[in-house]
Amino acid sequence: MPAPRTSPGLNLVPRPTQFARIQGEFVLDGETALRVGPGAEAAAALLRTLLRPATGLPLPAAPDGRIVLAVDPALSGLGEEGYGLTVGTDAVMLRAARPAGLLNGIQTLRQLLPPECLLNAPVPGVRWTLPCAQITDVPRFPWRGAMLDVARHFQPVSFLHRFVDLLAFHKLNVLHLHLTDDQGWRLPVPGWPRLTEVGSVRSETLGDGTPHSGSYTRDELTGLVAHAAERGITVVPEIEMPGHARAALAAYPALGNDPTRHLDVWTRWGVCETTFGVHEDALAFCRDVLRETMSIFPSRHLHVGGDECPTAEWEATPYARERAAALGLPGPQALHGWFMNEIAAFLASHGRTAIGWTSTGSDLGPRFTSMSWLDADHGRTAADAGHDVIMAPHRSTYLDYAQSPAPTEPPAQPGVIVTLEDVYAFEPAPSDWPPETASRVLGTQAQLWSEYWSTPSHAEYLAFPRLCALAEVAWAAPGQRSFPDFTRRLASHGDRLDALGVARTV
Numbered sequence: 001m002p003a004p005r006t007s008p009g010l011n012l013v014p015r016p017t018q019f020a021r022i023q024g025e026f027v028l029d030g031e032t033a034l035r036v037g038p039g040a041e042a043a044a045a046l047l048r049t050l051l052r053p054a055t056g057l058p059l060p061a062a063p064d065g066r067i068v069l070a071v072d073p074a075l076s077g078l079g080e081e082g083y084g085l086t087v088g089t090d091a092v093m094l095r096a097a098r099p100a101g102l103l104n105g106i107q108t109l110r111q112l113l114p115p116e117c118l119l120n121a122p123v124p125g126v127r128w129t130l131p132c133a134q135i136t137d138v139p140r141f142p143w144r145g146a147m148l149d150v151a152r153h154f155q156p157v158s159f160l161h162r163f164v165d166l167l168a169f170h171k172l173n174v175l176h177l178h179l180t181d182d183q184g185w186r187l188p189v190p191g192w193p194r195l196t197e198v199g200s201v202r203s204e205t206l207g208d209g210t211p212h213s214g215s216y217t218r219d220e221l222t223g224l225v226a227h228a229a230e231r232g233i234t235v236v237p238e239i240e241m242p243g244h245a246r247a248a249l250a251a252y253p254a255l256g257n258d259p260t261r262h263l264d265v266w267t268r269w270g271v272c273e274t275t276f277g278v279h280e281d282a283l284a285f286c287r288d289v290l291r292e293t294m295s296i297f298p299s300r301h302l303h304v305g306g307d308e309c310p311t312a313e314w315e316a317t318p319y320a321r322e323r324a325a326a327l328g329l330p331g332p333q334a335l336h337g338w339f340m341n342e343i344a345a346f347l348a349s350h351g352r353t354a355i356g357w358t359s360t361g362s363d364l365g366p367r368f369t370s371m372s373w374l375d376a377d378h379g380r381t382a383a384d385a386g387h388d389v390i391m392a393p394h395r396s397t398y399l400d401y402a403q404s405p406a407p408t409e410p411p412a413q414p415g416v417i418v419t420l421e422d423v424y425a426f427e428p429a430p431s432d433w434p435p436e437t438a439s440r441v442l443g444t445q446a447q448l449w450s451e452y453w454s455t456p457s458h459a460e461y462l463a464f465p466r467l468c469a470l471a472e473v474a475w476a477a478p479g480q481r482s483f484p485d486f487t488r489r490l491a492s493h494g495d496r497l498d499a500l501g502v503a504r505t506v
């Protein structure tokens with residue numbers, strides 16, 4: 001740790017919408033109390049939870065508390081997640097139209113305090129000061145996220161909690177959890193025990209001779225959802241279909257296109273030819289899985305994959321050709337859209353919205369929110385066609401690519417380099433798009449596919465500091481972003497990441 005600094009500048013990440021440094025400071029000490037207005041109880045609890053380990057401050061509630069936490073629906077200009085913060089020498093006033101705004105303001109308070117407040121053990125001898133300031137802060141996009149692929153390499157639930165904490169610290173509000181893929185199934189589903197017994201275990205990876213396995217319990221996942229909600233984060237689960245399904249097919253071959261074939265949980269990377277069948281049994285299975293998924297994850301959106309689905313097995317199978325003909329489709333390839341649209345309709349009947357990966361305008365029906373991964377033009381095509389869009393173009397948001405060409409970089413997804421500046425330069429809704437198209441962009445998110453990393457520290461190494469840049473892209477308006485200004489702030493922010501113990505090596 002660097003020497004304690006009693007008066008950090010603002011140097012906030014992401015950059016607030018409006019801010020001014022005012023002379024003076026507010027000191028938090030054992031006497032400081034919180035004045036907690038109606039609707040602000042959860043924010044007060046979070047503030048205490050976050051500050052207690054390092055500061056030991058009790059921050060009790062009191063009617064004359066000098067830190068005011070208030071929800072005021074009249075402040076509608078702050079939207080769902082914005083906040084106003086005034087730090088004076090005598091009082092701190094944090095206000096928002098909705099409780100979620102207060103949670104963002106609390107992360108700002110943490111960044112304004114000396115970075116030692118972020119340590120996970122008592123830090124004696126630090127004066128806990130806030131620089132006086134006036135801040136009004138409203139996010140640009142409602143979807144500011146990160147995808148964590150726990151299918152290729154399972155991660156302990158403790159890391160998921162920590163990752164949520166790191167997202168919240170950067171005012172990101174979505175954890176997209178990629179729970180199933182060819183190489184592993186991580187979600188228990190009642191009535192389908194082999195999904196975790198068989199589907200969560202891979203015998204080896206690329207011939208390394210080392211088994212890899214892991215799955216979550218329902219309680220662990222509901223606990224994660226609650227932990228995230230306390231921090232203003234929605235966990236959006238992803239169940240892949242009809243491709244990227246090999247682990248499920250290893251568990252239940254009858255869900256595929258040839259029930260007599262024995263399949264292993266895939267031990268290689270890339271696009272797997274084996275897919276779910278386009279029959280009622282596979283659809284019924286997917287609905288079952290999604291019912292369980294919905295009962296764990298209350299998110300409005302559920303991700304149902306849809307990417308990289310070879311149709312060769314359907315083309316080679318008489319039942320699939322007959323099904324396509326009976327549905328009046330031009331051929332078995334069109335069964336992909338049919339399958340996905342059946343699933344989207346099922347989710348809609350439960351009041352949920354399906355998200356699908358799209359690389360082109362795609363065959364996903366109008367119910368889908370499109371997660372566009374190829375490039376911005378394809379995202380625009382989807383938005384032009386009327387889809388809500390989450391922009392995830394790989395050259396800007398895939399943090400599993402290396403961040404520099406240096407030979408010292410640890411293993412990463414090969415083929416592309418995504419630098420900090422590449423991420424920062426990304427514009428999710430360019431100003432030359434028609435306003436209606438741009439308005440369909442819900443936001444953006446980072447991707448941490450996990451073929452090439454397997455440990456939490458490696459994930460953190462890949463995520464930071466590029467995720468700081470993505471957080472600012474998602475939060476701040478284009479006219480407020482400047483890479484030199486960002487990197488200057490990042491120098492101070494690095495002290496915060498160090499205090500949080502963010503891994504700088506794998």
Ligand code: TNX
Pocket residue numbers: 307308357373413449450451
């Ligand atoms: C493609 S892009 C995938 C993933 C891989 C990633 C990196 C997309 C929706 N699917 O299955 O992990 O590339 O190789």
